[in-house]
Amino acid sequence: MLNQDVERILVSEEELDRTVTRIAAEIDRDYKDAEHLVLLCILKGSIVFMGDLMKRITVPVEIDCMKVSSYGAGTVTSGRVNIMLDLVRADLGECDILIIEDIIDSGRTLSYLVDYLKLKGARSVKTCTLLDKPSRRVVEFTPDYVGIEIPDEFVVGYGLDFAERYRALPYVGVLKPCVYEK
Ligand code: PRP
Secondary structure (H helix, E strand, C coil), rough: CCCCEEEEECHHHHHHHHHHHHHHHHHHHHHHCCCCCCEEEEEECCHHHHHHHHHHCCCCCEEEEEEEEEEEECCEEEEEEEEEECCCCCCCCHHHEEEEEEEEEEHHHHHHHHHHHHHHHCCCCEEEEEECHHCCCCCCCCCCCCEEEEECCCCCCCCCCCCEEECCCCCCEEHHHHHHCC
């Protein structure tokens, strides 16, 4: 049953499943010779996507996490990227890092993270996002792997939140404006 705060489903469970399977196959193809692939989950929004994606990837992977924050509690971006949990690895120079994101909006988070991880000395850095809102870009950024391009609507579910709610919904839904305009 649809959550009462969700106006409509934008990406169904079936489409999410097909999309994650397709991206995993692309990653398998591109990293088949990689010796040290690390999937880097950007907390918290990417948790569900990361969990489903890593189960479908068949090449050997390690996992790690970072937590960054560029938003306040609501819908307005602050424009700053804060590292709340850093990546600490002595072997970073041998790691092919694939950053796993739930969504790209302004592009600030991924643009910052790619530069940051390269400066820190990663062997290679690529990016993968489940959802992309290209119409919202503030900085130019093109991810290496994209699930689905979506319009500029307030989406929740499958890891994405509004004020920390709705992350556990199994689909991506459009939030009713009355919920965030309160
Ligand atoms: C969201 C999302 C990305 C970022 C994308 O994270 O998970 O990390 O915003 O926006 P950008 O392209 O404008 O930088 P958020 O800060 O909401 O944290 P969360 O993942 O913990 O919900």
